[in-house]
Amino acid sequence: MNINVTAATGSLGSRVVRELLRQDANVTASVRSPAKASDLAEQGVTVRRGDFEDRESLVEAFADTDVLLVIPSLAPVEVRVGQFRNTLDAAKQAGVGRIVLVGFAATSPESxxxxxxxxxxxxxxxxxxxxxxxxxxxxxxLDPVADWVPELIRMGRLPYPVQKGRVAYVCRDDLARALAAACLKEECSQKVYNLTGPEALSMPELAATISRVVGQEVPFDLVSEEEFVRICQAENEPEEMIAVLTSMYRAVDNGEFANVTSDIEDLTGRPPETVESYLRRRWEEQ
Ligand SMILES: NC(=O)c1ccc[n+]([C@@H]2O[C@H](COP(=O)([O-])OP(=O)(O)OC[C@H]3O[C@@H](n4cnc5c(N)ncnc54)[C@H](OP(=O)(O)O)[C@@H]3O)[C@@H](O)[C@H]2O)c1
Structure with a gap:
């Protein structure tokens, strides 16, 4: 079976490729910039140019593909819609068997x-x-929380505009294991998987977990959206990304990330890592 991974130079795509290689799968990487994928080629991956903006490049990139993993780009909504249309049209033209779409928990008309x-x-x-x-x-x-820990220590607080919401954080390593399994297993056809971590933490619980891991108090600080925006601006986040992040924390308070499922364990035979275990692992790597 030939598995083709889009956006394979990204943080998630590269992890899925690594997991598929570990399981001796035939892997092709469809990437916007093949020059960035020399490490994948060295590992025996067939690298092809596949730019979501260029339908013809996708038709060539998707040749001989049984299962295509589609990891959308981080572009704004209207751009992503055009890119996905290109991807589906090209997949049909190239005769792809099955598409595995990497979607997001916050997918409802009320989101x-x-x-x-x-x-x-x-x-x-x-x-x-x-x-x-x-x-x-x-x-x-969960990965960006770990990336943020040194700055949280400097600020002496965990500032989020979240009043009551809980988040079942999940790390990219566990998502990659589950996505690789979803590509490899034919019984995943026509199924929807909700890939979550093993527990849903409130923000005060997340702050307490961070505090235990780093050995000093980093209390939760409920901030207004305006203050959250100022914090992101001070860290040079682009304005578009700040608007996306702010809406994501509204979705947290709307209960959109609180669902906990066993789907990762069901797909892979291994439960996803807890927040504390992952943050400790990342902290000890520093
Ligand atoms: N679950 C979450 O909390 C969460 C958070 C953020 C994002 N996401 C989602 O996760 C996915 C990506 O995550 P990531 O962590 O791997 O991000 P990432 O490390 O930023 O990777 C983005 C990937 O998209 C590729 N890409 C961008 N524009 C492209 C185009 N026109 N054609 C083909 N490829 C293109 C990039 O290629 P280059 O290397 O050439 O730039 C890169 O490989 C996205 O679908 C995003 O919506 C999820």
Whole structure:
């Protein structure tokens, strides 16, 4: 079986490729910039140019593909819609068997998350495409929390505009294991998976966990959206990304990330890592 991974130079895609290679799969990487993928080629991966903006490049990149893992880019909604249309059209033309779509937990018509319209569109278009499909709705990444820990220590607080919401954080390593399994297992056809961590933490619980890991108090600080925006601006986040992040924390308070499932363990035979275990691992690597 030939598995083709889009966005394979990214943080998630490269982990899925590594997991597939570990399981001796035939892997092709469809990437925007093949020059960035020399490490993948060295590992025996077939690297092809596949730019979501260039339909013809995708048709060539998707040749001889049984299962195509689609990891959308981080572009704004309208751009992503065009990119996904290109991807589906090219997959059909290239004769792809099944598409595994990397979606997001915040996918409902009531979602507060600004990118939800893209995920609604993508899921619906895929189901109606005539291609075989699997949909993964991924939980919120835990990795950026670990990246932020040194700055949190400097600030002496965990500032989020979240009053009551809980988040079943999940790390990219566990998502990659589950996505690799979803590509490899034919029984995943026409199924939706909700890939979450093993527990849903409130923000005070997350702050207490960080404090235990780093050995000093980093209390939760409930901040207004305006203050959260100022904090992000001080860290040079682009304005578009700040708007996306702010809407994501509204979605947290809307309960959109609190669901906990056993889907990662069901797919891989191993439970996902807890927040404390992951943060400790990252802290000890520093
Ligand atoms: N679960 C969460 O909390 C969460 C958070 C953030 C994002 N996400 C989602 O996770 C996915 C990516 O995550 P990531 O962590 O791997 O991000 P990342 O490390 O920033 O990788 C983004 C990837 O998209 C590729 N890309 C961008 N534009 C492209 C184009 N026009 N054609 C083909 N490839 C293109 C990039 O290629 P280059 O190397 O050439 O730039 C790169 O490989 C996205 O679908 C995003 O919506 C999830």
């Amino acid at each position: 507060q998350f600004h990118i939800a319209p893209f995920y609604l569109y993508a899921e619906s278009r895929l189901r109606l495409s005539g291609l075989d499909w699997t949909i993964s709705r991924d939980g919120m990444y």
